[in-house]
Amino acid sequence: MMSASLATWVVLLPLIGFGFNAASGLLLKDRQLQRKAVAYVAPGVVLLAFVLALALLGALANAPDHRLFAPLVPGTSLQHPWLSIAGFKADFTLVIDPLSVLMALIITGVGGLIHVYATGYMAEDRDQPRFFTHFNLFIFMMLLLVMANNFLLMYVGWEGVGLCSYLLIGFWYVNSDNARAGNKAFIVNRVGDLGFTLGVLAAWSVFGTISFFNAAGGGVMQLAAHPGGAVDALGHPVPQTMLTIICLLLFVGVVGKSAQIPLFVWLPDAMAGPTPISALIHAATMVTAGVVLLVRCSWLYVQSPLALHVVAWVGVLTAFIGATIALVQTDIKRVLAYSTVSQLGYMVLACGVGAFSAGMFHVLTHAFFKALLFLGAGAVIHAMLGEQDMRRMGGLRKYLPAVWGVMLVATYAIAGVPPFSGFFSKDPILDAASRAFSGDGAALYAIGLFTALLTAYYMNRLMWKTFYTEPRFVDGQLPDKHPTNYPEEKHEGEAHGHLHLVPSSMMIPLYILAVLSAIGGLVLGPTGIFERFLAPSVAPLSLGGLQEGQPLFSTTVGYIVSAIVAIIGLSIAAYLYRQHMQTGELLPEEAKRTNLLYRFLDARWEFDAVYEWLFIRGGAQVARFLWKSLDEEIIDGIVEGIGAAVAWVGRTGRRLQTGYVRNYALIMFLGGVILVIGLLAGLMRY
Amino acid sequence: MVPTSYYLVLSALLFIIGTAGVLIRRNPIQIFMCVELMLNAANVAFVALGRHFGQINGQMYAIFSLAVAAAEVSVGLGIIVAIFRLRETINIDEVNLLKQ
Numbered sequence: 001m002m003s004a005s006l007a008t009w010v011v012l013l014p015l016i017g018f019g020f021n022a023a024s025g026l027l028l029k030d031r032q033l034q035r036k037a038v039a040y041v042a043p044g045v046v047l048l049a050f051v052l053a054l055a056l057l058g059a060l061a062n063a064p065d066h067r068l069f070a071p072l073v074p075g076t077s078l079q080h081p082w083l084s085i086a087g088f089k090a091d092f093t094l095v096i097d098p099l100s101v102l103m104a105l106i107i108t109g110v111g112g113l114i115h116v117y118a119t120g121y122m123a124e125d126r127d128q129p130r131f132f133t134h135f136n137l138f139i140f141m142m143l144l145l146v147m148a149n150n151f152l153l154m155y156v157g158w159e160g161v162g163l164c165s166y167l168l169i170g171f172w173y174v175n176s177d178n179a180r181a182g183n184k185a186f187i188v189n190r191v192g193d194l195g196f197t198l199g200v201l202a203a204w205s206v207f208g209t210i211s212f213f214n215a216a217g218g219g220v221m222q223l224a225a226h227p228g229g230a231v232d233a234l235g236h237p238v239p240q241t242m243l244t245i246i247c248l249l250l251f252v253g254v255v256g257k258s259a260q261i262p263l264f265v266w267l268p269d270a271m272a273g274p275t276p277i278s279a280l281i282h283a284a285t286m287v288t289a290g291v292v293l294l295v296r297c298s299w300l301y302v303q304s305p306l307a308l309h310v311v312a313w314v315g316v317l318t319a320f321i322g323a324t325i326a327l328v329q330t331d332i333k334r335v336l337a338y339s340t341v342s343q344l345g346y347m348v349l350a351c352g353v354g355a356f357s358a359g360m361f362h363v364l365t366h367a368f369f370k371a372l373l374f375l376g377a378g379a380v381i382h383a384m385l386g387e388q389d390m391r392r393m394g395g396l397r398k399y400l401p402a403v404w405g406v407m408l409v410a411t412y413a414i415a416g417v418p419p420f421s422g423f424f425s426k427d428p429i430l431d432a433a434s435r436a437f438s439g440d441g442a443a444l445y446a447i448g449l450f451t452a453l454l455t456a457y458y459m460n461r462l463m464w465k466t467f468y469t470e471p472r473f474v475d476g477q478l479p480d481k482h483p484t485n486y487p488e489e490k491h492e493g494e495a496h497g498h499l500h501l502v503p504s505s506m507m508i509p510l511y512i513l514a515v516l517s518a519i520g521g522l523v524l525g526p527t528g529i530f531e532r533f534l535a536p537s538v539a540p541l542s543l544g545g546l547q548e549g550q551p552l553f554s555t556t557v558g559y560i561v562s563a564i565v566a567i568i569g570l571s572i573a574a575y576l577y578r579q580h581m582q583t584g585e586l587l588p589e590e591a592k593r594t595n596l597l598y599r600f601l602d603a604r605w606e607f608d609a610v611y612e613w614l615f616i617r618g619g620a621q622v623a624r625f626l627w628k629s630l631d632e633e634i635i636d637g638i639v640e641g642i643g644a645a646v647a648w649v650g651r652t653g654r655r656l657q658t659g660y661v662r663n664y665a666l667i668m669f670l671g672g673v674i675l676v677i678g679l680l681a682g683l684m685r686y
Numbered sequence: 687m688v689p690t691s692y693y694l695v696l697s698a699l700l701f702i703i704g705t706a707g708v709l710i711r712r713n714p715i716q717i718f719m720c721v722e723l724m725l726n727a728a729n730v731a732f733v734a735l736g737r738h739f740g741q742i743n744g745q746m747y748a749i750f751s752l753a754v755a756a757a758e759v760s761v762g763l764g765i766i767v768a769i770f771r772l773r774e775t776i777n778i779d780e781v782n783l784l785k786q
Contacts, residue, residue: 661781662709
């Protein structure tokens with residue numbers, strides 16, 4: 001069991017790093033020492049965790065059923081309870097199976113590279129300890145999420161990464177826009193988390209357990225995989241309606257965390273954080289948590305065709321909408337953000353048509369090339385002293401040839417040009433979509449393929465605007481003052497239009513990711529290594545009695561079509577921008593204002609406007625009604641009315657007290673008369 | 687023999703006159719006299735009813751009430767003298783400190 005308990009340390013190492021960074025930020029007074037300490041420890045623990053995760057890979061190969069368990073707290077037994085309330089049991093157990101090890105490798109591997117990169121990117125930031133503290137905490141939470149063996153422990157990680165995302169989006173909190181973007185991400189994710197919570201409770205009430213797997217059987221996924229249909233802990237069959245409800249509720253959580261329509265609006269705003277955060281959290285790892293959840297629960301999903309159908313369509317529409325919005329973005333990071341939304345849509349689509357392993361493969365390749373794109377964009381932004389608007393870039397190929405090179409690799413990868421990695425992960429998804437069990441494979445395939453065309457186009461648009469067209473930053477068009485994240489600090493002595501050098505700590509991770517983006521897909525995809533590796537973790541469609549539909553055409557033709565579409569998309573962008581080398585703009589400003597389609601895309605399909613109108617204004621209206629009408633008029637009316645009535649009685653009653661003895665005597669007399677009349681009336685009755 | 691009801695009507699009339707006087711008059715001496723009138727109206731009723739029922743109680747209470755009335759008048763006149771010494775008037779409309 002020595003090897004399985006390595007998993008404990010994979011998870012705990014980043015937590016130790018978190019503690020160390022927090023302590024050094026608080027205790028070390030010397031800024032230089034502080035920076036040096038965190039810059040070595042933070043990437044160090046993550047890379048060490050990566051090495052341990054590689055060792056887990058070896059342990060897994062020898063394990064029966066390709067599944068091992070490890071306690072989260074070292075030295076405790078596997079059954080060590082965390083919670084046990086009236087039949088609701090949860091323990092601190094980690095599961096080691098191909099899915100969790102794959103994700104652990106992505107998180108610690110790509111995450112470690114981004115840590116190294118961040119030591120260069122954040123070198124001038126005064127709050128480096130805080131940055132790396134949150135960064136390590138994020139890695140810990142993410143590992144907890146993917147390796148947890150029950151829904152509740154996963155939920156801790158799920159919320160933990162949400163918290164870290166919030167903290168890091170608002171890292172430069174001095175600017176209230178950043179803080180607001182953090183709030184938006186947190187609040188929109190709450191909507192999804194509510195669905196996730198209800199899904200977990202539904203799963204518990206149906207199955208009577210929340211563990212995914214147990215060594216002796218009886219975990220939720222093992223019960224769901226019961227031959228002849230899912231059963232609960234007592235062996236009674238579970239109705240399909242309940243499975244559908246569980247799956248749809250869990251999918252609400254996926255929609256929130258993985259930025260699907262209609263909850264994707266938080267992800268582009270999350271770009272307010274420093275670029276390494278965008279790369280790590282909002283591209284490579286956290287947003288794929290939803291896909292991980294789908295794959296983890298694939299045993300449930302394959303038994304609910306309705307839920308899968310919903311998943312597939314939400315995914316493909318997200319892919320399409322994300323790509324169309326990316327067409328018109330001018331902020332380099334926002335293009336990438338919408339492309340992330342779009343690529344997440346592909347992954348969810350893959351899960352929706354039952355191609356879970358293709359979806360996970362796209363998670364893997366996407367982690368490589370999207371991290372590379374973000375880090376490359378970060379290098380550009382770093383060189384441009386914080387400028388993110390592509391309208392003020394151009395011609396950077398001459399100044400940043402290495403960055404241009406790696407960005408080109410990433411662009412080809414995401415566009416799906418063979419033999420780059422995106423080609424081998426995107427095409428299987430399209431292929432699986434065309435053979436969807438639900439029979440609407442042609443529609444899914446068509447939308448997916450068109451989205452691939454858009455993807456190739458907007459990525460090459462980004463390349464042209466940034467690297468090829470005439471420079472637009474030297475001729476006095478840069479803003480007068482360089483944007484800085486702390487108003488009181490100034491970049492001294494850095495002249496207009498000068499480019500910053502990109503340090504090697506930032507370039508080395510780029511090279512590594514570029515190699516992975518270039519050949520990772522070719523090595524793992526067509527050879528079948530990846531699919532065979534992941535197979536024990538994903539449910540086959542046949543478990544739910546579902547059949548793949550007829551393919552539109554053979555796999556080889558599909559490959560060729562995908563490749564041609566990618567090259568067409570790239571070529572259109574190149575052709576169009578070649579004609580506008582000077583400005584780097586296809587449409588004049590005037591046309592941008594009047595073109596309805598452009599305005600619709602620029603307004604992100606009006607999603608934000610609808611939310612603004614429906615929830616923010618609507619919420620304000622409801623609040624105003626409760627405040628003005630309910631509270632101030634009705635409740636305050638009652639309270640103040642009682643007070644006023646008492647005062648009125650007092651004011652009126654005061655007049656009785658005249659001080660004249662006669663008046664008192666009269667009242668006494670009248671009282672006597674009433675008394676006598678009353679007595680007489682009482683006597684008369686007898 | 688005069689019927690009992692006549693005495694009671696007389697008693698009631700005396701009582702009403704007394705009450706009216708108490709309420710209307712401003713001179714405390716007159717008010718006292720009216721109070722006496724009310725007391726004696728009650729005495730008339732006591733005695734009349736005592737005779738009507740052939741019981742001695744009525745006359746007995748009338749004697750008691752005369753004694754109480756004498757005591758009350760002596761205390762009341764004492765208060766009036768004290769008020770006059772203090773304020774140099776006995777008009778009860780000017781003696782309205784109870785209002786405070």
